[in-house]
Amino acid sequence: MPKVTFKKNRVLPKDYVLEAEPGKTILEIAQAEGIPIGANCGGVCGCSTCHIYVVKGFDSLDEMEDREEDRLDLGFDVRLNSRLGCQARTSSEDLMVDVTEESLKAFFDENPKIRKHYEATGELLMVPHSH
Numbered sequence: 001m002p003k004v005t006f007k008k009n010r011v012l013p014k015d016y017v018l019e020a021e022p023g024k025t026i027l028e029i030a031q032a033e034g035i036p037i038g039a040n041c042g043g044v045c046g047c048s049t050c051h052i053y054v055v056k057g058f059d060s061l062d063e064m065e066d067r068e069e070d071r072l073d074l075g076f077d078v079r080l081n082s083r084l085g086c087q088a089r090t091s092s093e094d095l096m097v098d099v100t101e102e103s104l105k106a107f108f109d110e111n112p113k114i115r116k117h118y119e120a121t122g123e124l125l126m127v128p129h130s131h
């Protein structure tokens, strides 16, 4: 099974390496473990809050469809290795992913209890979310 590494960021205290079933989206993999990532539209390519940078393994992902490209255009600081987490599916190769600042902000807006706890204690509550 491929491994997906979520890079440490301003809220995630360390790199998280997760085993992933091929064909799952990055968003599903992150949410199953409570890794912070925005998902305003619920994963249907209707926003850009699940914006990620794919640091390793970008070419192993399925190609972007027009819908995803159009949505990504609405994102902030879009780069050559940008994808939407809800549209990018794993294949058999390992990936490394960096969740964007835009996505972290959206995650806290969507999860006020987790934000409150984080602001009060500096600790991130990782609450798994199933699909």
Ligand code: FES
Residues within 6 Å of the ligand: 038, 039, 040, 041, 042, 043, 044, 045, 046, 047, 048, 049, 050, 071, 084, 085, 086, 087
């Ligand atoms: S969660 Fe809205 S586009 Fe991915």
